[in-house]
Amino acid sequence: MGPGWPSQSLVLPLLGFLLGIAEASHPCDVIRGSYSDWIGSAINKDVVIVGGGISGLSAMKKLLEEQVTDVVILEAQDYLGGRVKTYREGSILIEEGAEWIHGGRRNPLYKLADSLGMLTQPLEDSEYDWRLKTSGGDEASEAGYSVAEEVFNQCGESSALQGYYDTAHGQCFLDRFESLYDDGSTSPEEKNAWLHYLNMWALRDGGVNDWMEQSARDVDQFIAYGGEDKLNQWSQGYDALTNYLKSSIPEEKIKLNTPVCKIFWESDPNGKALIVTATNEAYLTDYVLVTASVGHLKERHLQLFDPSLPARYQNDLNKIDLGVADKIQIGWESPWWEKTDPKPLDLHIIFKNFDLPAEESWLYGIMEVLGVHQQPNVLQAFVVGDSAREMENLSTDDVQRHFLKFLSRVTGQTVPEPSFFRRSQWGKNVWVRGSYSSYITVSGDQAGLKSREPLAEAIINSYGNRVIHWAGEHTHLSRYGTVDGALSSGRRAALEILEEIESDH
Structure with missing residues (x-):
């Protein structure tokens, strides 16, 4: 090996990873070695961005606009966008991740999509085939739905939430x-059915694992842009936003399939950070911007950072969590739920009897099956919380079989074999470990994390350098769990780095 190369003891396990024969529980577990093993081969960069999601792309765009060009994005997966993930198959377009532009005109993404000619308007309620059913196929009570809707709306108001600051949103x-x-x-069964429905509704819209886990104070810090019921969409897919951000970034500044496995932030005598990837590359940088999901950070921070992050930051990570809300998406050649003049289906479901076979119990995590906008032959259901994790552990064939049987039972109709089926598995994704929304837990709030501000604070090393910066939806103080929040957090982090660069010069 030439000078600057890692030793043979490091290269052999890396070759195993690249050939797909390494036996490791995580793709980064094959990485070994200390700062001195990697520094000789390091590539110098002014800024390294870890993660090519919306926050990372937003930060890169801002840095380039301000003439900071010696920058690279290292993305672990084979696509950009993170939890913005559009999937296409033939004429079908679905969103595996983020789907809506919440809040109407006050959302900056509304203005951007509109300026690009890619904004769609939501359908009115009257344009849906609205049905209210029990899991056994009977008609459900509209009065019960009205109560659930009223409770859901009340518990989103600050006037109600303030009385629960010391406890759970649930x-x-x-x-x-x-x-x-x-x-x-x-009957008591019907009351319990509507309470379960309300529970699943709260988990779906909050993106949390359990409604007794999220701090009510955290919920109250979210700022809605004039009502979160204003659900616009990107007409050609949410990845239009990814493509818009990427369009201003030179291709050579983005490296896909390049997981960051180690960040040495105290070892360099010049106070820089050394970053090591699973692809046997090392980067030496003045500033590293970490945009990884909080689910990934909670799981891997002890392995990722050398030395470990300050105790204060580790403690704050333990006070926040990332929920799992997966999607089931299924399509046919034509709508089967209505043969003449079909409307998009909006099917709400309550469980008066929890009598499903054990292997199908994940279906209890579904409270609505909804037509996908602009896809008249496709239906979609969210699966939330523990039910989502159960679903992820089943085979795709089993999930499809269970869901078709369930649809037939609820609607009382014969459901034909689909021509399209897809389900997300955000919890199993080792680079994400959850879906769209992070939340401060009740125990985290009680232990002192009253806002997300500490999660956005840069880490200063012993040389006095603010070497690690943070972005991502979980670092936004009031728009967490949103794409516009991720976008804004990336810009905010880029401005912080620009201030550091300016002060250094």
């Missing part, structure tokens, strides 16, 4: 439901 739902639901004319 407690608001439980209390309001108990006070509003009149069960004098209904």
